[in-house]
Amino acid sequence: NAGVTQTPKFQVLKTGQSMTxxxxxxxxxxxxxxxxxxxGMGLRLIYYSASEGTTDKGEVPNGYNVSRLNKREFSxxxxxxxxSQTSVYFCASNIAGGHNEQFFGPGTRLTVL
Amino acid sequence: xxxxxxxxxxxxxxxxxxxVIKCTYSDSASNYFPWYKQELGKGPQLIIDIRSNVGExxxxxxxxxxxxxxxxxxxxxxxxxxxxxxxYFCAASMNRDNQGGKLIFGQGTELSVKP
Numbered sequence: 001n002a003g004v005t006q007t008p009k010f011q012v013l014k015t016g017q018s019m020t021x022x023x024x025x026x027x028x029x030x031x032x033x034x035x036x037x038x039x040g041m042g043l044r045l046i047y048y049s050a051s052e053g054t055t056d057k058g059e060v061p062n063g064y065n066v067s068r069l070n071k072r073e074f075s076x077x078x079x080x081x082x083x084s085q086t087s088v089y090f091c092a093s094n095i096a097g098g099h100n101e102q103f104f105g106p107g108t109r110l111t112v113l
Numbered sequence: 114x115x116x117x118x119x120x121x122x123x124x125x126x127x128x129x130x131x132x133v134i135k136c137t138y139s140d141s142a143s144n145y146f147p148w149y150k151q152e153l154g155k156g157p158q159l160i161i162d163i164r165s166n167v168g169e170x171x172x173x174x175x176x177x178x179x180x181x182x183x184x185x186x187x188x189x190x191x192x193x194x195x196x197x198x199x200x201y202f203c204a205a206s207m208n209r210d211n212q213g214g215k216l217i218f219g220q221g222t223e224l225s226v227k228p
Contacts, residue, residue, distance in 0.1 A: 004156070040122070042202055042218035043157070058215065059114075090156050099145040099164065099206065102216065104156030 001026050004105035006091050012111045013081045021076040021108050023091030029103075030096045032074035033058075034066060036087040037107075043090065049074055051096075081112045115140040117205050119219025126193050127227055134222045136203035137185040143205040146179060146186045147216070151200045160201075161188070193226045200224070 007022045025032065030051045035043040035058075045058030047066040055066050063085060065077045074093075078085055088109050092102040116139040126132050138146075144165035149157035163170045163177045163186065170177050174193075179186040190197055200223050204216040 040220055042117075042119070042220045043216075044218070045215055048215060059217070092156075099162075101147070101159045101162070104149075104158065106154075106156050 003027065004091055004093055004103050006089075006105040006108050008108060009106070010109050012113065013078075014113050015082060017081050018077070018079050019081065019110075020078075021089055021091075021110075022073070023075065023105060024073045025091075025093040025103070026072065027093065027103065028071070029093035030071070031094050032068065033092040033102065034064075034074070034076045035090045035092065036060065036085075037090060038087050046076065046089075078110075081110075083112045086110060086112045115143055115205055115207070115217040117203060117217050117219040119203050119222060121222060122220065123223045123225070125225045125227065128193060128195060130193055132190045132193055132197070132224055132226075134188045134201055134203070134224070135185060136187070136205075136219050137183075138205040138217075139184070140205070140207065141181075141184065142207045143217075145206040146177070147204050147206075148175075148177060148188050149202045149204065149218075151202065151221075153199075157202060190224075193224075195226050195228055198224055198226045 004025045033048040034046040049055045049068040052071045091105040094100040094102045119136045147162035150160045151157040176189045200221045203219040
């Protein structure tokens, strides 16, 4: 099993460009999450999907949209990238919401110039 | 909403010594407290967790304690080894139906174990 995979690993954008970060899991997990990690701020939840067909905002959703394409895939879209969105983005999944281990992908390092 | 504070931000210990990382949380409804370890260039990985009906939990060299009254919990690593060097994150979560598995993370502690 590959676990949680993310593409791309690195990306550089110019201000105003758009892009989609892809995430897929092969563990038959119901819930999926997108976090961003910034120095000194830990991981902050952007959006999550408790189950296929549902999505909800996390702590820092502004400037982002998500799509739960199917049970395996959860994408994060930046419509008009800003320098403040320079960060490392992590996707995670778990069996169901609540008190279960979240499994993280390797991350996408995004730089917005 | 929930807020989690983590200290210290950096911690350097000699191999074989113990390391302690502390976290406080603000929402008394939180009832799940996991700890994640993040090695350089990788995603975080769960190392231990504790639920609110338990005061302490151990797994070999690592242990977590929880004080619900004071709203703080701690990670203890004994007999530290160089491979323990990493960034450690605490987190808190409440198990409400409409909250899913939302975790609120602390700021992280960079642990360095010197041989």
